[in-house]
Amino acid sequence: MPTTAERQALRSALLATPATPTGTVIEPGRAVFVGSGDSLASALIATAAGHRALSAGDVTWNGTVPAGCDTLVGISHSGTSGATVRALRIARDAGLRTVAVTSQPGSPLADSADTVQKVPTLAVEEVVPCAGHLMLAQGVAAVCGTDTSTVNADLAAALDRVCTLVDAAAAELPAAMPAAVSVLSLPELRAGADFWSLKIIEACGLAVRSVPLEESGHVDYFIGPEAHLTVQLLGPRGRARFDRLAGALRTTGQTVRQVDAAHLVDASGPRADLVRDLAVAVAGTWFADEARRRWGRPPFRGGAVNMDASHIKIEV
CATH class of the missing domain: 3.40.50.10490 (Glucose-6-phosphate isomerase like protein; domain 1)
Structure with a gap:
């Protein structure tokens, strides 16, 4: 179990972190959200809004965009996850709209996107990481039209x-x-x-x-x-x-x-x-x-x- 100090540190970090700003909202049913590892877990948040979620490698290593998709949303806290960056580039070259959800607006992922949904960084020390997912998931929700202010x-x-x-x-x-x-x-x-x-x-x-x-x-x-x-x-x-x-x-x-x-x-x-x-x-x-x-x-x-x-x- 986390110690009282560890629990309080996460609580304090959450309360001190600004809300994810509202970004570009996409229409339901036409977007595919992609990520890898923790970011794929964040992508799954979008399924509640009627979107699809895939491993970024499903796009990158097949070399094709998903059928019935007009917007590809790539998710990576660092903005340097290789399969996710490549997936956005494939989608961009195919003429699809591209969105990046990341904490790094100057990253390769952001440079590969038409629109960037920036997420805050949750400043907390961790042994097993969770903070990145908490912020990325909110970025995904914001792109889906959810007010994440509270x-x-x-x-x-x-x-x-x-x-x-x-x-x-x-x-x-x-x-x-x-x-x-x-x-x-x-x-x-x-x-x-x-x-x-x-x-x-x-x-x-x-x-x-x-x-x-x-x-x-x-x-x-x-x-x-x-x-x-x-x-x-x-x-x-x-x-x-x-x-x-x-x-x-x-x-x-x-x-x-x-x-x-x-x-x-x-x-x-x-x-x-x-x-x-x-x-x-x-x-x-x-x-x-x-x-x-x-x-x-x-x-x-x-x-x-x-x-x-x-x-x-x-x-x-």
């Missing part, structure tokens, strides 16, 4: 509830590290579930996948015999199906843990779904950090992996 304050107000949720989830962690982890969700928390998967991978070095709820019901009977942890992220909808599936998976010997995020935020708020998804992302980061502590795992495999990220950066 999101930082709403998220800061939810942090105590996030801590309570993580404390309960971490208390139910299996004593021994599993061979792999599945994170289940419905679309309302799909971006959060994707982020949980990324953070557990980074913190613990485990194989982790994000799975739509019903697909787990169709195939996960066959997982095993190694120890497997299934985390169900519950929002306001589909609870009966989550419960039924949890019971079925337990009969196959799997460990199932439910994380109830339905009441993390005030459901009557105008941006409740967005704030909930971001609160779930924070919870996933803190949960992953606690899991790696309990299982004795150094984050990012303790320096065993080259972290210069040169293989994913654009050459400039």
Whole structure:
């Protein structure tokens, strides 16, 4: 669990960070948002507004723009993620409108876009990173027409509830590290579930996948015999199906843990779904950090992996 000081540092950073300015708003159903890693989790926020989200590599390494797309939105905090920059350039050369969501308006990504949606930088020290996603997701929401002016304050107000949720989830962690982890969700928390998967991978070095709820019901009977942890992220909808599936998976010997995020935020708020998804992302980061502590795992495999990220950066 984060210490009181760490929790307060994130709260203070959120309250001190200016709101994401309103950028160019695009029409629903005609845009594709692309990113990689954390930025792809941010791209998934756009699906709630009727847009599509793809890995930037789906565009770059196919060399073609998605069918039925007239606007491509590239997402990268640094603005130097190679596949995302190349995807925007492919779209621009094909005559599509291009938008960059980034904290770096002078970056290669911004230079490749017709319009730049700048996002603030959240100044907070982290072991397992979350701040970039919190800002990029708001940039994505702003491009989709959402007023994000109170999101930082709403998220800061939810942090105590996030801590309570993580404390309960971490208390139910299996004593021994599993061979792999599945994170289940419905679309309302799909971006959060994707982020949980990324953070557990980074913190613990485990194989982790994000799975739509019903697909787990169709195939996960066959997982095993190694120890497997299934985390169900519950929002306001589909609870009966989550419960039924949890019971079925337990009969196959799997460990199932439910994380109830339905009441993390005030459901009557105008941006409740967005704030909930971001609160779930924070919870996933803190949960992953606690899991790696309990299982004795150094984050990012303790320096065993080259972290210069040169293989994913654009050459400039």
